[in-house]
Amino acid sequence: MGERGVAQRLDHRLQVFAHLHRLSLRFHLERRTGSLSKVIERGTKSIDTMLYFLLFNIVPTIFELGAVCIIFAFRAGGLPTYVMPLVFAGAPVVNVISAMVLHPPKTSPNPLLYLGFVLAATGAGLVLYFKPAS
Numbered sequence: 597m598g599e600r601g602v603a604q605r606l607d608h609r610l611q612v613f614a615h616l617h618r619l620s621l622r623f624h625l626e627r628r629t630g631s632l633s634k635v636i637e638r639g640t641k642s643i644d645t646m647l648y649f650l651l652f653n654i655v656p657t658i659f660e661l662g663a664v665c666i667i668f669a670f671r672a673g674g675l676p677t678y679v680m681p682l683v684f685a686g687a688p689v690v691n692v693i694s695a696m697v698l699h700p701p702k703t704s705p706n707p708l709l710y711l712g713f714v715l716a717a718t719g720a721g722l723v724l725y726f727k728p729a730s
Contacts, residue, residue, distance in 0.1 A: 681723040688716055
């Protein structure tokens with residue numbers, strides 16, 4: 597089934613969900629709607645489980661792979677004067693961006709956030725430019 601079929605099914609499910617919310621309280625008290633509530637609750641719990649799995653299993657694994665890449669950079673002859681500024685400037689930027697993706701801000705970010713990005717990049721560039729003699 598193509599994208600159009602998925603979109604149509606999702607639209608139909610949303611229409612059914614909205615219709616159930618428009619029904620009177622008497623309908624829900626007299627009928628057995630608990631099974632529907634159970635299905636909805638299971639769906640929200642599964643989404644929560646997936647997000648926690650992503651947050652506590654996949655994201656740390658990505659950071660561990662980054663640490664391994666840093667070790668490989670050192671083993672391949674990369675000097676700390678090149679590798680470390682990139683790591684210490686990149687880590688806060690990646691951290692803030694991933695936090696904003698997982699928890700989108702309700703309002704636009706403070707302009708000082710972008711100034712912090714620029715300062716981190718500038719600091720890394722200055723350390724690389726004025727590196728100590730090896």
